[in-house]
Amino acid sequence: MKTALFLAFLSLPYTISAHFIDDTVCSEMQAMCFDIGHGSSDEGTFRFVSPHNPGHGMETYLSRSSVMTGDKELGFMTRDERLAMKIDNQNPLYMLVEPLLEGVQRRLDGKEVLQILSIGLGAGSVDMYLKSLENRPNVTSVEIDPIMVKIAKNYFNVVEDDFYRIVVKDGIDVLKENSQENRQYDAVLVDACTGNIFDEVVCPAGAFLNKEAVDLLYGNLKKGGTLSIGVLLGQETGSGKTIVQFVKSLLIAFKNLCKTREIQGVQNLVLTCWKV
Numbered sequence: 208m209k210t211a212l213f214l215a216f217l218s219l220p221y222t223i224s225a226h227f228i229d230d231t232v233c234s235e236m237q238a239m240c241f242d243i244g245h246g247s248s249d250e251g252t253f254r255f256v257s258p259h260n261p262g263h264g265m266e267t268y269l270s271r272s273s274v275m276t277g278d279k280e281l282g283f284m285t286r287d288e289r290l291a292m293k294i295d296n297q298n299p300l301y302m303l304v305e306p307l308l309e310g311v312q313r314r315l316d317g318k319e320v321l322q323i324l325s326i327g328l329g330a331g332s333v334d335m336y337l338k339s340l341e342n343r344p345n346v347t348s349v350e351i352d353p354i355m356v357k358i359a360k361n362y363f364n365v366v367e368d369d370f371y372r373i374v375v376k377d378g379i380d381v382l383k384e385n386s387q388e389n390r391q392y393d394a395v396l397v398d399a400c401t402g403n404i405f406d407e408v409v410c411p412a413g414a415f416l417n418k419e420a421v422d423l424l425y426g427n428l429k430k431g432g433t434l435s436i437g438v439l440l441g442q443e444t445g446s447g448k449t450i451v452q453f454v455k456s457l458l459i460a461f462k463n464l465c466k467t468r469e470i471q472g473v474q475n476l477v478l479t480c481w482k483v
Contacts, residue, residue: 225281229289230362231259234354241354243362245274245281245289252276253300254292256330256358270330272363273298294364296339299332303398303437306468306477307333310433311394320345320370324385324392324427326378327399327437328355331365338371344393348373349381379414382423391429398437407449410439410475416449421456428482434461438476454478 225247233240240259245252255268273295281289305312314321315337321344325334328350337346350356353375359365367373374381378399385391400410408416415424415436424434434457440450457465457480465480 227281227286227289229286232354232358233259234352236352236354241269241358243290243358245292246271247281250300251298252281252292254294254362256362270332270363271300272296272330272332272335273300290362294335296335296364299336301330301332302470303475303477304333304336306470306479307396307398307435307437308337308394309468309477310435310479310481314393315340315342315344318342321393322391322429323347323394323396324381325349325396325398326381327397328359328365328373329398330355330363331359332363333396333398334371335363335365343370346371347392349378350375351377377414379420379423382420382427386423386426390427392427392432393429394433394435395424395427396435397424400437400439406441407447408439408453409441410437416453418456421453421460425460425482430482432482434478434480434482436478438467438478 226244227246228242228244230243231240232243242257242259243254244257245254247253252274253271254274255271257268274292275295276292279288308315311321311323323337323344323346325346325348328334328348331348334346334348337344348371350373356373356375378397397411397415399412399415401412406413414420428434438450457478461480461482464483465478468477468479470477
């Protein structure tokens with residue numbers, strides 16, 4: 208099953224004092240376009256990617272990262288000047304970064320080089336934050352849509368190297384290949400969404416909501432490893448049976464060693480499970 212992978216919609220609780228759309232990129236695979244722009248709030252100045260004309264208000268973003276600004280305000284800069292501002296990878300502003308990494312944060316501060324699988328690239332905020340750490344983990348990022356890779360590289364300073372690579376492939380297929388080759392990770396991060404807010408479950412995408420996918424995620428982890436999954440329910444939640452069954456499958460696979468964490472100001476949750 209081919210599923211588009213990108214970051215969850217965020218409706219922010221902060222006041223936006225400036226908002227500029229500076230470019231638009233369209234994805235044939237997802238049959239939708241994405242705006243790249245800049246804004247400022249009480250948090251500072253940032254670059255964002257958002258659905259083109261989403262109809263949910265201008266504060267609906269897929270991902271944001273702080274930019275390094277000079278003395279000029281956004282309104283006095285040209286489009287090219289705004290797009291030339293450098294990204295501050297240590298301050299991604301993507302609200303799920305810290306919760307997604309909660310399960311593995313202490314080990315990131317240690318001396319070992321952790322192996323991390325990140326499914327759902329988006330603008331690369333999570334991956335580039337990991338890359339900015341003093342003790343960098345070895346990260347494999349999976350993204351099915353090459354346009355999202357283009358956005359991440361061209362607008363958010365995402366650069367591959369020996370410790371960071373992007374695999375353009377379906378996330379489920381990668382999990383299956385890893386299982387066949389007995390390849391395991393210290394942490395698996397799943398931030399893969401359908402992009403349709405009217406789905407019963409927006410994040411994770413439907414391909415990850417069944418027992419087979421849960422078993423694959425479990426099998427991709429080393430003992431002591433952590434699984435973190437971004438969760439967002441759609442506007443048409445129905446009975447909630449899908450997400451309830453998904454959580455039950457996780458609890459069975461991980462022997463009840465799971466926890467949820469709400470994200471203040473948005474509707475997202477993060478599910479974290481530990482493999483023992």
